[in-house]
Amino acid sequence: MEYTFYDDPDTAAIICCHITENKSPILYVSHDEDDGMWQFLCGKEHEIDEARLVSLQWVFDLDNSISTLKDMPCGCYAERITQNDDWVIRKR
Secondary structure (H helix, E strand, O other), X not given: OOOOOXXXXXXXXXXXXXXXXXXXXXXXXXXXXXXXXXXXXXXXXXXXXHEEEEEHXXXXXXXXXXXXXXXXXXXXXXXXXXXXXXXXXXXX
16 A cells, blocks of 8 residues: 655654554554654553654554544544554544
8 A cells, every 4th residue: 555644754653562562453543733743552551661763654554554544633643442443533
């Protein structure tokens, strides 16, 4: 699938180690209002040391289903129960 985000593919994104190391699915995505940073998490509680910095392209290649979130404005987040569910977007 072709990269669909408006942000540059090399844009830094935060992802949790549960996804990168344990192959947990992405179940929570935040597009932060203060700095526009994208965060991709497994839906569990996290400590700071569990964060990893990767490119937005890397996350997109890992899970193309995030492409539906390309228009999600800053200050919003998206959740889903399982990897097969649709994303539900909410404003903070």
